[in-house]
Amino acid sequence: MSRYSLANLEKHLTEENPVLLNAAQSFEHIDHIARSLGLIGEDYSSAGQISWWPVISMLGTFSAGKSTFINHFLGSRVQRTGNQAVDDRFTVLCYSNYPEPQTLPGIALDADPRFPFFEISRELEQAVEGEGQRINAYLQLKTCSSEYLRGKIIIDSPGFDADPQRDAILRITTHIIDISDLALVFFDARHPEPGAMRDTLRYLVADTIKRPDSDKFLYILNQMDTTAREDNPEEVVAAWQRALAEHGLTAGRFYTIYSPEVSVPIEDEAVSKRYRQKRDRDLREIHGRMQQVEIERAYRILRTLERLSEELQYTVLPELTRTVTRYRKRVVNADLITFILAAGALGYAFFLFIPPEPNTAIALGVGLLAGLLIVWTRVHVFFNGLFARLGARRLRKRQKALNLKWDMTRAFQSNAQPWPLFRRIRLAGWNKDMSAEIEQVHETCKESIQRLNDLYTNPSGRPGESAIVQPLPDLDQAVSK
Ligand SMILES: Nc1nc2c(ncn2[C@@H]2O[C@H](COP(=O)(O)OP(=O)(O)OP(=O)(O)O)[C@@H](O)[C@H]2O)c(=O)[nH]1
Numbered sequence: 001m002s003r004y005s006l007a008n009l010e011k012h013l014t015e016e017n018p019v020l021l022n023a024a025q026s027f028e029h030i031d032h033i034a035r036s037l038g039l040i041g042e043d044y045s046s047a048g049q050i051s052w053w054p055v056i057s058m059l060g061t062f063s064a065g066k067s068t069f070i071n072h073f074l075g076s077r078v079q080r081t082g083n084q085a086v087d088d089r090f091t092v093l094c095y096s097n098y099p100e101p102q103t104l105p106g107i108a109l110d111a112d113p114r115f116p117f118f119e120i121s122r123e124l125e126q127a128v129e130g131e132g133q134r135i136n137a138y139l140q141l142k143t144c145s146s147e148y149l150r151g152k153i154i155i156d157s158p159g160f161d162a163d164p165q166r167d168a169i170l171r172i173t174t175h176i177i178d179i180s181d182l183a184l185v186f187f188d189a190r191h192p193e194p195g196a197m198r199d200t201l202r203y204l205v206a207d208t209i210k211r212p213d214s215d216k217f218l219y220i221l222n223q224m225d226t227t228a229r230e231d232n233p234e235e236v237v238a239a240w241q242r243a244l245a246e247h248g249l250t251a252g253r254f255y256t257i258y259s260p261e262v263s264v265p266i267e268d269e270a271v272s273k274r275y276r277q278k279r280d281r282d283l284r285e286i287h288g289r290m291q292q293v294e295i296e297r298a299y300r301i302l303r304t305l306e307r308l309s310e311e312l313q314y315t316v317l318p319e320l321t322r323t324v325t326r327y328r329k330r331v332v333n334a335d336l337i338t339f340i341l342a343a344g345a346l347g348y349a350f351f352l353f354i355p356p357e358p359n360t361a362i363a364l365g366v367g368l369l370a371g372l373l374i375v376w377t378r379v380h381v382f383f384n385g386l387f388a389r390l391g392a393r394r395l396r397k398r399q400k401a402l403n404l405k406w407d408m409t410r411a412f413q414s415n416a417q418p419w420p421l422f423r424r425i426r427l428a429g430w431n432k433d434m435s436a437e438i439e440q441v442h443e444t445c446k447e448s449i450q451r452l453n454d455l456y457t458n459p460s461g462r463p464g465e466s467a468i469v470q471p472l473p474d475l476d477q478a479v480s481k
């Protein structure tokens with residue numbers, strides 16, 4: 001995010017959510033430190049890496065009804081639906097007052113720092129070589145004028161086991177899960193057995209329940225209308241819950257719904273009523289969570305800030321200091337050893353062949369000394385380069401293993417210059433005020449979370465205003481053609 005867009009963001013937050021304004025400024029502090037240490041480039045900003053918009057994502061098995069659900073929620077037939085695997089890429093839906101939906105290629109998202117996919121092609125390239133250029137095959141941006149989309153982003157995804165480009169798809173899915181404030185995980189009641197939803201269970205259930213933000217996942221068994229004619233429809237839900245439990249999910253938010261528009265009619269009036277009541281209750285709750293996503297977004301941003309500052313303080317700085325200290329020790333040791341060896345060898349040679357003439361002896365001595373300095377300088381540069389490469393390699397590996405966005409190798413380079421020989425022990429770019437600056441960011445996080453708690457748990461904290469911005473969509477709304 002450029003300084004200009006950061007200023008714009010701050011202006012926007014002043015009106016929209018002043019608690020987050022402090023957070024935006026704290027991101028700047030973190031960036032200032034990281035930039036000074038060389039962990040990020042001049043034009044990089046960590047505020048640009050997160051979504052300041054509330055994000056809701058639809059995930060789950062293919063043909064489970066994700067796109068149908070979105071169309072119903074928005075009251076607009078913006079997404080294509082169908083019984084084959086319809087969606088082959090991720091669609092980012094955002095509001096526009098232009099009445100006709102517009103579709104833009106993935107590159108539009110990749111190049112725009114206001115969206116949470118800024119420079120995602122780099123990550124794709126890391127996951128699978130060559131895929132970074134194929135960004136349009138993975139992502140698209142669609143606009144829609146539904147009022148229910150105003151102020152938020154909804155992401156529709158392709159069915160979970162529908163795509164052969166596994167690694168790239170998984171990388172995007174992980175990214176989406178990270179940036180989402182609410183993730184709806186869809187399953188298909190026509191196939192509630194574990195085999196049909198194996199990948200979804202593995203990646204979207206087992207991997208997510210350990211997360212600190214696991215409460216943002218809602219698990220939805222969709223197309224429940226298709227079970228009405230079964231002899232034992234309860235068994236469908238039971239089988240689904242057993243499969244979830246086998247993957248560790250015993251408590252959580254489970255919903256059983258079906259689409260009000262495309263469902264098959266249920267003939268038995270009593271059964272139909274029972275199904276409808278349960279569906280409407282669940283749908284209302286899901287829609288309610290979707291409307292409250294603004295609150296979840298505020299907490300997510302603060303959690304990200306907290307994570308970044310802790311990562312910097314407890315992981316990046318110690319890793320960098322350890323590597324720089326080790327590198328310096330190695331260079332100094334190599335310098336000393338090579339100097340002693342070279343000086344010893346030359347001294348020995350000098351005394352062996354000491355010329356009888358004093359003038360010649362002095363000239364030879366000075367010549368040898370100059371030679372020693374030149375050779376030793378080259379040896380120093382050689383060892384410095386060698387240990388710098390080893391240090392950089394170690395940090396590259398650590399960075400990957402710890403999944404860090406900070407460029408520790410880059411920061412290391414500014415500490416690994418051959419000259420001057422004797423440097424201060426401190427990291428290049430670090431000054432003692434920075435510790436206080438990081439502490440201040442921790443404080444801001446804590447205070448802001450408390451202020452949010454006050455604001456949202458006590459609505460009278462903001463008189464006349466509700467966190468829920470719009471009324472819920474009408475459950476019986478007809479989707480416009
Ligand atoms: N009976 C019934 N059919 C549904 C329901 N929801 C969706 N469908 C149908 O199921 C099919 C798949 O729906 P989609 O919305 O395209 O599913 P999806 O999850 O977006 O599918 P992919 O994008 O291909 O992964 C379509 O033919 C829908 O009409 C429902 O609640 N009940």
Ligand SMILES: [Mg+2]
Nearest residue numbers: 066067086087
């Ligand atoms: Mg779809």
